[in-house]
Amino acid sequence: MRIAITGANGQLGRALIATLADQHTLVPLGHDQLELTDPVTVEQIAATDADVVIHAAAYTNVDGCARDPGLAYRVNGLGTRYVALGCRRIDAALVYISTNEVFAGDARRPYFEDDPPRAINPYGQSKLAGEQAVRSLVARHFIVRVAWLFGGERNFVRTVLRLAANPPAHGLRMVADEIGSPTYTFDVAAGLARLITTDYYGTYHFVNDGICSRYEFAAEILRRVGLNIPLQPIRLCDFQRDSTPPPYTPLANLAGASLGITFRPWQDALADYLGRLPNEVLPT
Structure with a gap:
């Protein structure tokens, strides 16, 4: 298949390219090739002549979105509408990467x-x-929600490792009442590689198996790299930030599992990711 990938330089985009390149013709679209806030995106998507478009590009800085909701909507809402309209022009199937944060967390x-x-x-x-735009404009679509992604150079795992390299005297403080589903980008990419060969269109939750808090996630990261650093649990309300994250958003993979697309425990995926990191990234 001919597959266009938006957000090709992001952590999921890079995993998709590495996973799909051997079997498909790829059209990677980074920020330099695609400006989601501009309606010209419709023509840019149509020009790919793709069979499938995987729309992984997004404004994912959640605190930045809280500071500028208009920009968030222009990129993630209108931008996705433009991608969907481009898919309509060339009759391409659309894979939209969405998020656990569409839920309230209650x-x-x-x-x-x-x-x-x-x-x-x-x-x-x-x-x-963006989800609503995809559903209304493209009949052949997959909406794939992911959560707490790690696999690239900027994610929670790398943040914990960076903080652990020079921890404060009291240790690290991590939120214990935000619960979710840590998810490895390469596992998502492998699942998508299988999903796009089907015509079982609809909504999916692609996350690694198991749930944990940010505190438990950080504790496992430190344990896996052999660091005995004090870890202090705090509450969401004690962590000052611009955005308000939903407190409980684990995702259940029911639709994917019915097709045989399942995911390993997040702890095993974390071990895989840590084993691939260069030595200079790991604290000593």
């Missing part, structure tokens, strides 16, 4: 694919607008 169990979304911050609201 559930008592992991969210199913068909649970009603209710975003509580501008980032989640803008991504939900």
Whole structure:
């Protein structure tokens, strides 16, 4: 297949290119090739003549989205509408990468694919607008929600390692009441490689198996690299930031699992990722 990938230079985009390059003809679209806030995006997508477009590009700085909701909507909402219209021009299937933050975080169990979304911050609201655009404009679509991605150079794992290299005297402080699904980009890419060969269109949750808090995630990172650094649990309300993250958003992979697309435990995926990092990144 001929596959266009937006956000090709991001951490998921890079994993997609590495995973799909051997079997498909790829058209990588980075920020230099695609400006999502401009309607010319429609023509740029149409010019790829792709069979499938994987729309992984987004404004993912959740605090930046809170400071400028208009920009968040222009990139994640309108930008996705432009991508969808481009897909209509060339009759391409569309894979839209969405987020756990379309949910409010007030559930008592992991969210199913068909649970009603209710975003509580501008980032989640803008991504939900993108979902709505995809559903209304492209019949052949996959909406794939992911969460707590790691796999590139900027993510929670790398942040913990950076902080651990020069920890404060009291140790590290991590939020213990924000619960989610850590997810490895290369595992998502492998799942997408299988999904796009089907015609089972709809909404999916592609996350690694298991749930944890940010505090538990950080503790496992430190344990895996052999660092005994004090870790202090704090509450979301004690961590001052511009955005309001939903407190409980684990995702349940029901639709993908019904097709045989399952994901290993997040702890195993984390070990894989840490084993691939260059030595200079790991604290000693």
